[in-house]
Amino acid sequence: MLIRYILGRPTPPSKPQVLKSGKVSTNLRADTTAALYVKTCDDQGQDVDQTYLEHLQQRDQEAWVFGYDMWADDTLTNSALYDAQHYQKAIAKSSLLPPKNGFACEMCHWRIYCESDPMASDIDGWLNVEEAKEPSTIRIKYGRTSKEIKRDRRGFVISPSEMRSFAKCQRLWAIEYRWRKRQVSEGKKAVARIRGSLTHHLLEMLAKDQSLTSHDLRIELGIRAIEMHENSQIDSEAFNELVENDGLEEMAERARSMFDLAMRDVVEIVESERRRVMKMPGSKKWLHGIPDMVVRLTNGQLAIIEYKTTSKTKNLPALADKYRTNPAVHLYAALVRHGQLTF
Numbered sequence: 001m002l003i004r005y006i007l008g009r010p011t012p013p014s015k016p017q018v019l020k021s022g023k024v025s026t027n028l029r030a031d032t033t034a035a036l037y038v039k040t041c042d043d044q045g046q047d048v049d050q051t052y053l054e055h056l057q058q059r060d061q062e063a064w065v066f067g068y069d070m071w072a073d074d075t076l077t078n079s080a081l082y083d084a085q086h087y088q089k090a091i092a093k094s095s096l097l098p099p100k101n102g103f104a105c106e107m108c109h110w111r112i113y114c115e116s117d118p119m120a121s122d123i124d125g126w127l128n129v130e131e132a133k134e135p136s137t138i139r140i141k142y143g144r145t146s147k148e149i150k151r152d153r154r155g156f157v158i159s160p161s162e163m164r165s166f167a168k169c170q171r172l173w174a175i176e177y178r179w180r181k182r183q184v185s186e187g188k189k190a191v192a193r194i195r196g197s198l199t200h201h202l203l204e205m206l207a208k209d210q211s212l213t214s215h216d217l218r219i220e221l222g223i224r225a226i227e228m229h230e231n232s233q234i235d236s237e238a239f240n241e242l243v244e245n246d247g248l249e250e251m252a253e254r255a256r257s258m259f260d261l262a263m264r265d266v267v268e269i270v271e272s273e274r275r276r277v278m279k280m281p282g283s284k285k286w287l288h289g290i291p292d293m294v295v296r297l298t299n300g301q302l303a304i305i306e307y308k309t310t311s312k313t314k315n316l317p318a319l320a321d322k323y324r325t326n327p328a329v330h331l332y333a334a335l336v337r338h339g340q341l342t343f
């Protein structure tokens with residue numbers, strides 16, 4: 001099955017600098033776009049530097065949105081299922097206070113908490129940490145009726161992200177999946193996560209109505225951002241950061257470009273953001289997951305579209321390469337091939 005990663009950076013590009021000499025900078029490392037460079041030159045009444053413009057046009061092709069197609073064959077899918085079953089057993093047997101993985105702390109957002117409270121004895125008192133939402137209900141068709149898959153037994157029903165968390169560090173899994181804690185981020189620190197979730201929201205809207213323009217998406221973003229601010233979901237600092245430098249316009253453009261790239265050679269959107277579930281082979285346990293989109297290609301085959309947004313790197317091709325071995329999409333392929341939709 002074809003897996004198509006679509007990566008996007010929903011951050012606004014930097015405006016080219018105007019140097020002390022009055023010239024518009026032609027810094028090769030500037031995180032800007034060809035359009036913004038031309039506009040700045042226009043505003044300054046200067047001619048564009050053609051060589052620099054060509055550099056930016058070349059850079060634009062993969063600096064903001066990037067698509068990466070890969071193939072999940074039966075071997076990869078089956079081996080991901082094999083690994084998932086082993087993780088599932090390990091999660092089911094995990095101890096009440098699972099061990100930390102100190103080798104993974106460097107890149108972990110719980111680092112200061114584990115450092116100051118290594119036995120997690122005061123986890124309910126951790127600062128800026130709140131209870132996460134309860135896991136959503138999973139209902140499946142059962143004969144002529146339906147049944148709910150219970151989620152209270154650890155390891156009984158797992159998702160690729162739960163597996164990733166356990167594989168990285170068992171304590172991390174316990175913090176996020178057993179004790180269900182999440183960090184509350186405020187101000188500018190919250191903006192990357194908000195941009196990611198707003199972009200995903202726009203992509204979901206586009207899957208329902210492909211005719212939406214960047215302008216329509218921009219209007220939706222404006223309404224959403226104001227609502228979030230009024231409901232105190234984001235503070236003023238985060239709100240200002242979101243709208244600064246045409247942030248909402250850029251996010252809308254990015255979502256539209258990501259969607260257009262995702263739809264290359266696609267004739268039909270089969271599913272968008274629908275949870276799937278499957279019984280693990282030879283077991284009574286379950287795997288569940290939500291592929292961003294399942295589509296049908298012009299050759300009649302199904303494909304999975306997986307969107308990723310980032311604010312950490314400008315090198316999207318390198319990031320795409322990192323996702324190449326991520327088993328989540330192989331498990332999604334198994335869910336599409338062998339699983340069923342939930343409701």
Ligand code: SF4
Nearest residue numbers: 100105108111114169
């Ligand atoms: S959760 Fe695990 S990886 Fe993260 S800081 Fe704690 S011990 Fe380290």
